[in-house]
Amino acid sequence: MNTNHFELAILGLLILVLSACQTPHSVNCTSPLESKSFTETTSHNELIDFVLKCDSASPFIQTSLYALNDSLSIPVVELRKNDGLNNKLNVMFMAQQHGNEPSGKEGLLLLISYLCQDNQNQLLDSLNIILIPQCNPFGAEHDTRRNGENIDMNRDHLLLRTKENQIIHAVFEKYLPEMTVDFHEYYPFGDDWIEFGYRKNIDIQLGGLTNINIDPALRNYFYENTFPFVKQKIEAAGFSFFEYTLGNFATGERLRHSTVDVNDGRQSFGIAGTYSMIVEGINGRDSNDELERRSKSQFLTALSLLENAAANKTALQHLVSLARKGIAQSNDSIAIRMEHIDNGSQLYYPLLSLKSGKDTVFVVDDYHPKVVATLSVLPPSGYLIPAGDSLLVAWLKRSNFSFAGGYLGDGNIFEYRILLKTETTAEGIPSILPVVEKQQITSQLNPSDYYFVPTNQLYKQKIITALEPQSMYGLASYQQFSYLINQSHFPILRVE
Ligand SMILES: [Zn+2]
Known part of the structure; x- marks a missing residue:
């Protein structure tokens, strides 16, 4: 579109006049969902209009749009008080x-609307809040789980194949937030449940970090502090609340508190020493079903998490700072295979009877809350990535790791020989894992044939998890990178 200078000048004048009319004390940022009386979810265009409107109306709001294509972009809303x-x-x-799963987005838009009010910005005295209310605009517009490339974004946080996740991780890298929360919904209306006669009916499930490489202080803080605080707030408002629990109870699957993989939105930041959580609200029979209750419970969870973070600001900063220092400096072994085990405890699991409409509590013995390592490795000082492997190099470049061309250090260099591959069922998922033998390379390597990725960095645990051939969560476990173990020598070298 061509715009001449005259039109631009008029537009500029109009913007000036509009800004002059708005004072920070008369901000009205009613969210699109509220404007529609909670009858219909917010569309992508309504969302963009809303966050841009809030940006111009409030001195505390900065909105950036990260374009995905001609029609869709990911808005990032920063709430910050520039008080020095x-x-x-x-x-x-x-x-x-x-x-x-739209209610998390609606909850975050209600949160923006709430924090825009005259007397509700005290949280910004202690917090800078970065909100990405819609990570998957294509999926949102089409009411699908996956994005436009048919990728489940919440299994893509290690490979970062999607532009969406590249944007999300660039935002993380820009702010290095001490705390991240990923908002989802679970679907309780499946056929398995109808047949079973009971279903889940919990408004909000909250989950912490489960990967055991993550600093125990970060993992325990969730149970000691955040979880009871949010539970009290949510229940006091008349919503039900439970710890995030995975496993299809209707078909007799064991129950556990999520997976330990680092490819999701929670653990991928947790493995970088971030205090990270997942929220699972309850989905509707369709996207607009019970929308008010779903969105308000998500909003209240988000607000409670912020209140708790503000009240514990110093403790959280200290906790994260220690965890991040520990990652880069520690030489403790890193678990690359893990399993959830039964520790003898029982879970009292609430379900709704479809027959009587009443809540029922099941006592579950097949409950595996404890995570243990089944295979660990000592951290190397770094890895050598073949410069000629364009897939690996592209992954390295989009992963925000520190790395350098060539290697001129004097460490001992080892390679893995792949002896055989075994089919294993780990955490209920069948996977092909290799048996390897490590041997030192004594011949001279040409430094320009490799990129060197040192492990003394924030992403140390993620790098080791990704690059060890025997890792259950490594690159080689993805189809795109399975060639790494389909040869006699694993091409990525260890420097010790
Ligand atoms: Zn989800």
């Missing part, structure tokens, strides 16, 4: 990675 105080806690909330 540094040392604030950075908190990043993200929602709707799964397009057919």
